[in-house]
Amino acid sequence: MNIPFILVYTLLYFTHFSRSVGSQDPPRKDGLLRIYSMKFCPYAQRPLLVLKAKKIPHEVVNINLFKKPEWYFKIHPEGKVPALVDGSKVIVESLDICDYLDEKYPENPLYPAEPEAKNRDKEAIKLVALVTNAFAKCAYTNETGTPEGWVKLLLPPLQDLEDELAKRGTKFFGGDKPGMVDFMLWPWAERSGCIGIRLGYKLPFRNEDLLLLRQWKKDMSQQPVCQELFISGDIFAKMISYKINGTEPPYDEY
Ligand SMILES: N[C@@H](CCC(=O)N[C@@H](CS)C(=O)NCC(=O)O)C(=O)O
Numbered sequence: 001m002n003i004p005f006i007l008v009y010t011l012l013y014f015t016h017f018s019r020s021v022g023s024q025d026p027p028r029k030d031g032l033l034r035i036y037s038m039k040f041c042p043y044a045q046r047p048l049l050v051l052k053a054k055k056i057p058h059e060v061v062n063i064n065l066f067k068k069p070e071w072y073f074k075i076h077p078e079g080k081v082p083a084l085v086d087g088s089k090v091i092v093e094s095l096d097i098c099d100y101l102d103e104k105y106p107e108n109p110l111y112p113a114e115p116e117a118k119n120r121d122k123e124a125i126k127l128v129a130l131v132t133n134a135f136a137k138c139a140y141t142n143e144t145g146t147p148e149g150w151v152k153l154l155l156p157p158l159q160d161l162e163d164e165l166a167k168r169g170t171k172f173f174g175g176d177k178p179g180m181v182d183f184m185l186w187p188w189a190e191r192s193g194c195i196g197i198r199l200g201y202k203l204p205f206r207n208e209d210l211l212l213l214r215q216w217k218k219d220m221s222q223q224p225v226c227q228e229l230f231i232s233g234d235i236f237a238k239m240i241s242y243k244i245n246g247t248e249p250p251y252d253e254y
């Protein structure tokens with residue numbers, strides 16, 4: 001190996017490659033927020049979207065979740081991503097991290113200022129959790145369910161969000177631009193193609209189902225922040241296959 005190659009490799013390693021067993025936690029830069037992530041994790045994508053939307057300087061350290069580095073358990077006791085480190089503070093759980101960021105950095109707020117409207121957003125985010133649960137059941141299964149059965153599982157929580165968007169009468173849950181609810185839902189919306197790929201058929205939603213959410217998805221996909229962090233349904237489907245067959249996913253690919 002020649003010297004330039006080693007330099008480029010080292011630079012890549014320190015900025016990009018996921019850390020695994022035997023690695024070290026890279027040295028911190030004073031005052032810079034650090035987020036521990038995994039490129040394909042929808043939960044980790046939430047704070048990344050928020051950081052970008054609010055233009056908060058930060059660095060990302062990716063974790064190999066198949067061979068978790070020993071030191072990472074000192075940061076997150078369960079070794080999950082995401083985790084945010086701000087000075088001596090560690091915050092875990094994607095929603096708590098996003099709320100923390102929105103409070104600490106009041107510029108480009110993602111929640112409405114009025115407490116009542118903010119509460120309404122929090123209620124909508126509870127509906128998002130029901131969608132992500134149904135999504136996981138559908139996308140991670142290797143059993144045979146029926147097409148109608150999957151629709152029956154997925155449609156009610158999605159319909160609740162559809163109705164909420166209808167009540168708001170706005171392009172995004174956040175109004176004329178995406179807010180917290182939009183960013184909390186988006187990682188699953190952009191990955192939704194993985195369900196058809198995993199199941200091997202298109203889910204029989206009716207054409208008239210979820211019209212507002214379908215338009216919302218198109219509008220979200222045009223957002224630069226969403227484009228920068230885009231993960232396709234194809235890629236996510238592949239990552240799920242690795243998880244299910246118990247082999248190490250190619251965390252640094254794509
Ligand atoms: N409730 C957590 C979920 C985070 C989560 O499940 N992350 C996954 C990756 S997408 C993880 O770290 N899995 C590794 C493990 O469970 O050991 C959140 O919202 O942050």
Ligand SMILES: *[C@@H]1O[C@H](CO)[C@@H](O)[C@H](O)[C@H]1NC(C)=O
Pocket residue numbers: 140141142143244
């Ligand atoms: C997939 O199938 C295997 C073998 O049939 C089983 O052991 C495993 O628990 C299943 N995994 C999921 C996520 O359903």
Ligand SMILES: *[C@@H]1O[C@H](CO)[C@@H](O)[C@H](O)[C@H]1NC(C)=O
Pocket residue numbers: 238241242245247
């Ligand atoms: C696991 O799944 C991945 C992705 O589909 C595939 O490339 C790999 O060969 C599979 N490994 C095993 C042991 O089945």
